[in-house]
Amino acid sequence: MTAMALEADLGVDEGAPKGPLPAAPARCLDIVDLSKRFGGVYAVRGVTLRCGAGEILGLIGPNGAGKSTLINLITGTLRPDTGAVTMDGRSLVGLTVPQCARAGVGRTFQNIRLFAHLTVRQNVEVAHTTASRHRVGGPELHSIDDLLSRMGLAALAERMATTLPYGLQRRLEIARALALAPSYLLLDEPAAGMNDTESEQLVDLIQKIRDDFGCGVLVIEHDLRFIRRVCERVAVLHMGEILTIGGPEDVLNDPRVIDVYIGGGDEEEPT
Amino acid sequence: MNTISVAEGRRSPGLVLDARLAGNARGALYLAVIAAAVGLLIMAFGSPFIVRLMATAYINLIVVVGLQIFMGNANVVNIGHAGFMALGAYFVAIFATPVMMKAVVIPNAPFGMSGVEVGALWAFLISVAMTTLIGLISGLVLVRLAGIAATILTISILVIVQGVLVTWTDLFRGAQAFFGIPKAVGPGLIILATVAALVIARMFKGSRAGVQLRASATDPLAAEAMGVDVKRLRLVAWVLGSAVVGCAGALYALYAGTINARAFYFHTAFLTLAMSIVGGMRSVTGAMVGVALLTVLLELIRIVEGGITVFGIEFPDMLGLSGLMLGVIIVTVMCFRPDGFMGGHEIEEAIAALRKRFGRGKDES
Numbered sequence: 214m215t216a217m218a219l220e221a222d223l224g225v226d227e228g229a230p231k232g233p234l235p236a237a238p239a240r241c242l243d244i245v246d247l248s249k250r251f252g253g254v255y256a257v258r259g260v261t262l263r264c265g266a267g268e269i270l271g272l273i274g275p276n277g278a279g280k281s282t283l284i285n286l287i288t289g290t291l292r293p294d295t296g297a298v299t300m301d302g303r304s305l306v307g308l309t310v311p312q313c314a315r316a317g318v319g320r321t322f323q324n325i326r327l328f329a330h331l332t333v334r335q336n337v338e339v340a341h342t343t344a345s346r347h348r349v350g351g352p353e354l355h356s357i358d359d360l361l362s363r364m365g366l367a368a369l370a371e372r373m374a375t376t377l378p379y380g381l382q383r384r385l386e387i388a389r390a391l392a393l394a395p396s397y398l399l400l401d402e403p404a405a406g407m408n409d410t411e412s413e414q415l416v417d418l419i420q421k422i423r424d425d426f427g428c429g430v431l432v433i434e435h436d437l438r439f440i441r442r443v444c445e446r447v448a449v450l451h452m453g454e455i456l457t458i459g460g461p462e463d464v465l466n467d468p469r470v471i472d473v474y475i476g477g478g479d480e481e482e483p484t
Numbered sequence: 485m486n487t488i489s490v491a492e493g494r495r496s497p498g499l500v501l502d503a504r505l506a507g508n509a510r511g512a513l514y515l516a517v518i519a520a521a522v523g524l525l526i527m528a529f530g531s532p533f534i535v536r537l538m539a540t541a542y543i544n545l546i547v548v549v550g551l552q553i554f555m556g557n558a559n560v561v562n563i564g565h566a567g568f569m570a571l572g573a574y575f576v577a578i579f580a581t582p583v584m585m586k587a588v589v590i591p592n593a594p595f596g597m598s599g600v601e602v603g604a605l606w607a608f609l610i611s612v613a614m615t616t617l618i619g620l621i622s623g624l625v626l627v628r629l630a631g632i633a634a635t636i637l638t639i640s641i642l643v644i645v646q647g648v649l650v651t652w653t654d655l656f657r658g659a660q661a662f663f664g665i666p667k668a669v670g671p672g673l674i675i676l677a678t679v680a681a682l683v684i685a686r687m688f689k690g691s692r693a694g695v696q697l698r699a700s701a702t703d704p705l706a707a708e709a710m711g712v713d714v715k716r717l718r719l720v721a722w723v724l725g726s727a728v729v730g731c732a733g734a735l736y737a738l739y740a741g742t743i744n745a746r747a748f749y750f751h752t753a754f755l756t757l758a759m760s761i762v763g764g765m766r767s768v769t770g771a772m773v774g775v776a777l778l779t780v781l782l783e784l785i786r787i788v789e790g791g792i793t794v795f796g797i798e799f800p801d802m803l804g805l806s807g808l809m810l811g812v813i814i815v816t817v818m819c820f821r822p823d824g825f826m827g828g829h830e831i832e833e834a835i836a837a838l839r840k841r842f843g844r845g846k847d848e849s
């Protein structure tokens with residue numbers, strides 16, 4: 214942990230120059246000592262997390278642990294009280310939401326937020342326009358058609374986005390975020406509301422995304438079977454603090470983690 | 485559900501862009517051809533009364549199209565447009581009216597304006613430029629507000645403009661009619677301008693910026709998360725819309741020769757707003773449909789209003805009926821088609837849907 218924090222500290226200078234530092238490893242997302250309070254209560258407290266290049270990192274924790282808040286802090290939706298977030302060697306703290314997106318943070322939402330009145334293709338186009346105009350130094354930008362066909366949405370391109378079945382809407386949200394040519398993709402409960410087959414396919418899809426798009430993926434998910442299958446490392450958040458980080462088997466068998474899940478909010482777990 | 489067959493061919497990125505542009509151009513062409521054809525037919529065969537009706541309807545159409553550019557894409561109800569129409573009309577009046585007329589109309593105009601006279605074309609260009617500038621200044625404030633707050637600001641723009649026109653009598657002649665403006669514009673030019681406005685609005689709606697703006701209209705937060713600069717795009721649409729509406733006002737002044745501040749107040753604002761809503765404010769085709777529907781309906785009502793005789797029974801005058809009917813029409817449309825007649829669709833989409841329904845979709849593509 215400390216070694217990680219030290220390593221991360223190198224790129225965290227507030228006045229870091231815009232654009233990638235030559236020394237910084239590409240497509241890394243570094244979170245250092247990040248805190249956010251609502252009123253007097255910490256939603257996120259002293260979180261330090263290094264998301265490696267091209268890594269699929271799981272983030273789990275009971276309801277209200279601060280997982281969505283962490284994503285909102287990374288994407289500029291919320292401003293942290295203290296701490297630093299750096300991506301590709303560039304500080305994201307203080308950037309607006311669109312600036313974060315242009316810097317290469319792609320995200321989906323816990324509750325699906327597609328653009329109504331627009332087609333599937335246009336939903337993707339919104340983000341694609343951003344990437345083609347503003348993105349520098351990111352992974353290769355795929356064409357809209359390529360994105361759609363990789364996500365299995367090509368035949369539905371001209372359908373209105375909100376008329377798709379639920380599982381496909383989740384998929385379209387991922388496709389839209391990928392059109393930013395993100396360095397890191399943040400997925401907030403991508404399998405929520407999916408049936409077994411769909412979440413099975415999603416496991417393969419996320420791994421394929423990492424390989425094809427060269428981005429790292431941070432997955433928040435309550436479905437622990439899903440997490441076990443898709444992630445290389447898992448971080449556990451509990452009351453805003455990181456409880457432990459490690460390989461999925463170690464973490465999910467960790468007595469403290471089991472304790473947290475049984476102690477708080479386990480009744481809602483699908484597993 | 486109905487599956488939609490889509491051309492699945494792999495296209496290179498360059499070709500995709502062209503396809504989008506071609507689609508927009510095709511949609512714009514449909515609108516342009518219809519507007520031009522209807523206008524020219526009326527010019528060729530209509531009575532002078534019908535031609536005059538067409539000309540005012542087309543000026544209304546330019547206003548509604550200008551309204552659509554901002555309101556339809558950014559989804560903020562705008563009532564200030566009649567104010568921009570007034571600005572366009574009065575600026576052109578001040579610059580284009582001959583000095584000899586001004587000695588009668590505004591002899592004490594400030595900035596030595598009573599001694600200034602430029603040609604109608606220059607006056608038109610200056611007027612549209614000044615209106616656009618005012619659009620830019622008001623837009624910088626407006627884009628910071630959302631939803632109802634923005635709408636209230638547009639209302640205050642309308643009230644402020646009216647207030648200035650009515651009280652600054654030396655320059656605008658106050659509540660009295662401003663006459664003596666050269667009638668430099670005929671129905672032909674109005675048709676041309678209408679076609680241009682339709683094309684601009686349709687191309688903007690389908691442009692990358694237009695798509696991003698429409699995305700932000702339904703979910704600003706998600707749009708920002710996709711890198712959309714919502715404020716900047718709303719400003720672009722607001723300024724473009726103001727320019728188009730200002731253009732309509734200027735054309736009106738140069739067509740009618742006489743203008744009156746009261747003609748650019750709530751009545752006009754609500755009439756054009758109603759046209760936009762009835763046709764479907766998210767669609768440029770809707771602007772055309774709304775103007776056509778309400779113009780024809782109101783004209784019919786006006787005949788009834790004057791008292792008619794049916795089967796020997798004489799109906800009395802029914803003054804105020806048009807206002808009442810306007811309300812009834814809006815309420816009816818809102819009940820049965822809350823998104824307006826076109827429901828956000830453009831003409832080419834409606835044609836494609838009709839073709840599909842009647843089973844002729846297969847021999848296309």
Ligand SMILES: Nc1ncnc2c1ncn2[C@@H]1O[C@H](COP(=O)(O)OP(=O)(O)OP(=O)(O)O)[C@@H](O)[C@H]1O
Binds near residue numbers: 255274275283
């Ligand atoms: N905007 C806000 N204002 C006040 N409190 C908030 C706000 N957003 C989140 N919180 C609080 O912060 C805590 C963390 O919430 P968060 O949504 O991050 O949890 P989560 O881990 O995503 O939970 P879930 O699994 O239910 O999605 C909760 O106690 C929540 O009530």
Ligand SMILES: [Mg+2]
Binds near residue numbers: 323
């Ligand atoms: Mg959450």
